[in-house]
Amino acid sequence: MAKPVPAAITEQLLSGIQAQQSGDLGRAEAIYLQVLQQCPDQPDALHLLGTVAQAKGQLELATSLIASAIEQDPEVALYHHNLGVVYESSGQAEAALECYQESLRLNPNAYTSIFRAGRLLVNLRRCLEAIPLLLSLSQLGSQAGIPWGEWHLYLAIAYRDQGEHTEALHHLEEALKLDVNLEQARWFYHLYLPAIYQDEEELKYFRTRFTEHLNILIQSTPLDTEEQCKRALDAAGLGTNHYLQYQGYNDVELQQQYADFIQKIVLANAKRWPDVLPTVVSQESFSKQKPIRVGFVSDSMRACSYSRLSLGWLRYLNQPIDTHSSYNPEEKPFSIYVYYLDPRTDFMTDSYRRYADVFRHTPGSLEMVARQILQDKLDVLVYLEIGLSPLILQLASLRLVPVQCSTWAHPITSGLSTIDYFLSSDLMEPENGQAHYREQLIRLPNLGTCFEKPTLPTQLHTRADFGLSPEAIVYLTCQYLGKYLPQYDYLFAAIARRVPKAQFVFLALPNWAIGEKFRQRLAKVFTAFDLNVEDHVVILPQLDYQAYLDLNSCADIMLDSYGWSGGITTLEALTVGLPVVTCPGELMRGRHTYAMLKRMGLDELIAPDLASYEDLAVQLGSDPDFRRRMVQQVQERRDILFEDRECVAALAHFLQQVAPRTPHR
16 A cells, blocks of 8 residues: 655645646656655656656656656556556557556556557557457547547557458548548558458459549648658558559559659658758769678568578678689678668577678668668668568668669569669569569579578477368468459369368468458358358468478468469478469469479479369369379479579679769778
8 A cells, every 4th residue: 555645745746747747847857856855765756757757758767767666656557557658659569568458457447548558459460459448438528538530540450450341441531530630540541451352343442442542642642841741751651552462463553653652752751851862873973893782671581481582692692603613702792781670680680690791770760771871882772572661662762872672572563763673583574574563674593582491390280280181182272361362262162162072271361350251251152162161161370380381291282372372381382392283373473383383393283274273273182193293293303492592693793783883982
């Protein structure tokens, strides 16, 4: 139980609060320090002094002071709430959430804690928890002090995450009614796209809506004042348009329109940063020298798919393809700079650090990162993926380096005028590939990537662990569910009708709610084929890496997704020895698996059209001898896909050809 506060101390604290509320932080700080001189452990003074430190940006001090107040009196909800605010300000979302939850335990009516906890849960993609928490505020009046426009915005984000588009759009409309200046809600409303579609008609509706509303957004976004520019940049940081690419069309025109809009906003803001808008001397005026300074930028240099595609470039870029030739490390052709923009690190981050001459972990603002890259005076800058991260897209909108490139790690044109080259795979690109890019297309040999062969751990899981029948012909279909377009769902039912023991295994990606929406979609198709979806479809939750590889080992066949093919997933399946059935699409992103099978000389697993795709999947499922022969050939030829130094040599040659030399050296 807290000790009673003497009246004189209370009077001093009230005086400090009044000063703090009026903006006189210095006077408030002096008063709280005076109280602590009299009573060193007075919790209210410690807490209030911590809020002053937080307001001044002294987050470590604020954390220490408020934590000391909690140590003195752990039963005050407000202390925990404000400690959560400090943690949230310093980017420690999980710690902040724990504080808000403790505040609510002590005071279930702490409405601001409810709102902040719900908002954090949305940001942490724990939307199923966030929705009921946020909805619990719906009966409150305006006197509760909740920013209701933001409340609707975060509910909209949560409902979109769960695939509830009607609810999401309703909350966005309500948000804009309450606050027409809420830029993030306005952007989200105009650029709204689902993760998956229930039918082709819905897909076409949202594509038309996106096209129309992108024009509306561009025309209705003023950039005349500094405040307007800042608000637009903040709104653009909510996300990107990457869901558009899952619709299966050539998006080069829409990508260019969207990218030009982002670039216009970035440049309008960069006018306040004169040293971030350099004048780049034309490439023709440079004289070449060594080493060439090459930068690689990403926010995915941790254990994820994107990082694994590019690491081999850094590892071998300065090493000759002929390991028997003489090599002087003092004369290496490239100086490798690496910029990692995400705060999270792991063993993969360490690998990037190991292969870099200069490694910069810069999880900061657009201005800060741009300034650092400029200071390093690079010759060529390679963005390992553009289009997923708002910060990466905004950064790539600036001309920071004479030559700038993107890669097929995100296999879509950036749409940006500031990206000169798109580094792709010769085997993946169709003949008319250049028509799909604003950048100049560079076809690196083979897969265009030097991928390390995955190491297979000892198998720990069996079919029973995944709910699979021991008698089934298991077709692994484990792509992100947005890659499966509804107009091709019939293929699964058509195969099941001809292979009665077929089981198709999907993963609930991006989450279980979307997985359930997908199951409902498939159920309609299977019913139309007089089949029960429950007899043939298994949807599993997201798996850890060990379990995922074990699932591959438990399967008989992998079915590639049509339109957006498997990349890392196919490489891992082939490593296990799974035969993979594919049908190449018209765009590079629908030809990843095709390229791998071509590289292996396994044309028997490539179907020229969807009817042949169905027949091939049925043949593999019903002809054990054919399946065994394909497994054997996959196992014999898979190693050709890994540690491809030829593509790295081609990349090195390309960099040497395009790299200018800046006169400031």
